[in-house]
Amino acid sequence: MPRKKPKLLDNRGGLRHHLNPSYPRARWTAERWAFILHRLTGIFLAVYLLAHIFVTSRVAQGQGAWEAIMSSIESNPLGVVGEWILWGVIVFHGLNGIRLVLAEALGIGVGDPRKLKVPPEPESVYGKQRALLWIFVVLGFIAWIVGGIILFGEAGWL
Amino acid sequence: MKESTVQLIQYLTAALLVALLAYHVLQHTPVLEEGYRVSLEYENVVKHYANERTVLALLLYAALFHGLNGLRAILLEVLPSSAGKAATILLILIGIAAAYFGTLTIVEVA
Numbered sequence: 001m002p003r004k005k006p007k008l009l010d011n012r013g014g015l016r017h018h019l020n021p022s023y024p025r026a027r028w029t030a031e032r033w034a035f036i037l038h039r040l041t042g043i044f045l046a047v048y049l050l051a052h053i054f055v056t057s058r059v060a061q062g063q064g065a066w067e068a069i070m071s072s073i074e075s076n077p078l079g080v081v082g083e084w085i086l087w088g089v090i091v092f093h094g095l096n097g098i099r100l101v102l103a104e105a106l107g108i109g110v111g112d113p114r115k116l117k118v119p120p121e122p123e124s125v126y127g128k129q130r131a132l133l134w135i136f137v138v139l140g141f142i143a144w145i146v147g148g149i150i151l152f153g154e155a156g157w158l
Numbered sequence: 159m160k161e162s163t164v165q166l167i168q169y170l171t172a173a174l175l176v177a178l179l180a181y182h183v184l185q186h187t188p189v190l191e192e193g194y195r196v197s198l199e200y201e202n203v204v205k206h207y208a209n210e211r212t213v214l215a216l217l218l219y220a221a222l223f224h225g226l227n228g229l230r231a232i233l234l235e236v237l238p239s240s241a242g243k244a245a246t247i248l249l250i251l252i253g254i255a256a257a258y259f260g261t262l263t264i265v266e267v268a
Contacts, residue, residue: 046229049225050256053263054259056263057259057260057263059267094175101172101173104169154195
């Protein structure tokens with residue numbers, strides 16, 4: 001009986017492949033969660049950057065324009081919570097970005113490649129970079145909490 | 159420009175942004191300022207622009223390249239190649255407009 005031909009991975013699968021957890025046939029590793037979160041936080045930050053450029057441009061229009069837009073953010077409880085969420089997004093994307101630069105660009109902390117098998121398993125991800133990922137998750141969480149204490153403290157909520 | 163060169167710049171801007179953003183965030187914390195809200199008062203913001211215009215300009219260009227090129231990488235994966243090229247052109251135009259707008263703010267305030 002002929003062996004079943006393994007399905008080739010298409011790297012241009014479209015949006016449905018991002019939404020389908022069974023494709024590509026890889027396990028839901030910590031790196032995969034980090035990859036998805038890195039993309040989501042990256043999209044969020046790219047959109048925020050454009051909004052940030054627009055908001056900060058108000059300072060060029062004088063004190064009145066600046067204070068009007070700042071008070072609209074500071075007086076809104078959602079504005080304070082939004083700043084805290086933004087801080088968490090920055091911390092995650094930044095720390096995971098450091099891991100990615102080390103692992104992808106410099107090859108630091110990546111395990112040695114092993115003999116290929118079907119379905120392929122990404123043994124090369126099980127290097128020290130995985131420990132770094134969890135260290136950064138813990139450090140990031142601490143930084144997020146500290147940021148929350150500062151933000152909520154200054155808003156008079158603590 | 160070769161895609162490998164673009165990706166190399168993506169990594170370089172990532173490393174640069176870690177340093178610049180850490181400094182940028184610290185300037186709004188009690189570590190370098192009196193506090194977050196105080197650092198956002200008009201006088202302090204204007205002073206910040208006047209003293210840090212080079213850092214702010216570098217931060218603006220690095221963040222725009224890194225952010226918009228990251229979006230482009232995602233769009234190239236999920237869109238067909240013809241739409242991917244259109245997305246690249248659109249993101250370049252958005253980047254140029256945002257860089258102009260941001261630079262104008264830095265120059266005017268500083």
